[in-house]
Amino acid sequence: MLNGSKDQSTTPKDELTQYLDSGPLSFWKENQHRFPALAAMARDTLLVLATRAGVERLFNTARDICYYRRGRLNATTIQELIMFRCTSKFDAEEDEAIYLKEFLSENEIEARMEVKEDPD
Template identity: 35%
Template sequence: MVSTTTVKNDELDKYLKMNIEDIYKQSNPLPFWKHHQHKFPCLSLLARRLFSIPVTSAAVERSFSAAGLAVTERRSSLDPDTVNNILFVRSIQNLLERNPDFFS
């Protein structure tokens, strides 16, 4: 019986030894992984998940904004864990406002 780790290592070795065609040498790697998903099932899944993560700072900026609203001059000595808890509760509240059945 062949272990999953061995299969993944074989895929990686095949990929690293492969000569990639010029058509796939572009800024978007997803067409390459779609075309080679049968040859590299584990690597293509990993690549599709990795390269489908949106590149944006909007969520981080919203978090900093929310932290600025929670930590005011009067509450500047709040414990960092308390601030994290406040932000967590606010994010759950916002989520439930947008999608009330989220946890159902």
């Protein structure tokens, strides 16, 4: 089933077992040419960095929004405020990148990024 043609010697259960045993990264690496659209979606999904930093940042944002004086905020309002803050930050970073590319040379951009990465 996964290979596009039904092989009588392999049952769907065997195919599923083979898929699960191979691991998703190796499966999509081997089959990216057979399923290009699905492989692109899998790449986007599977290449998310495994780190807690993003989650911790999200909880910090939620903490800033939901401090004790705002105890009556509706759950939908909280969600919308968190999404607004996250997208606003992304938009600001995107605007900065456009500015950098438009007005600064490659060396100036690299120097600015090094300063931004090194807080000391």
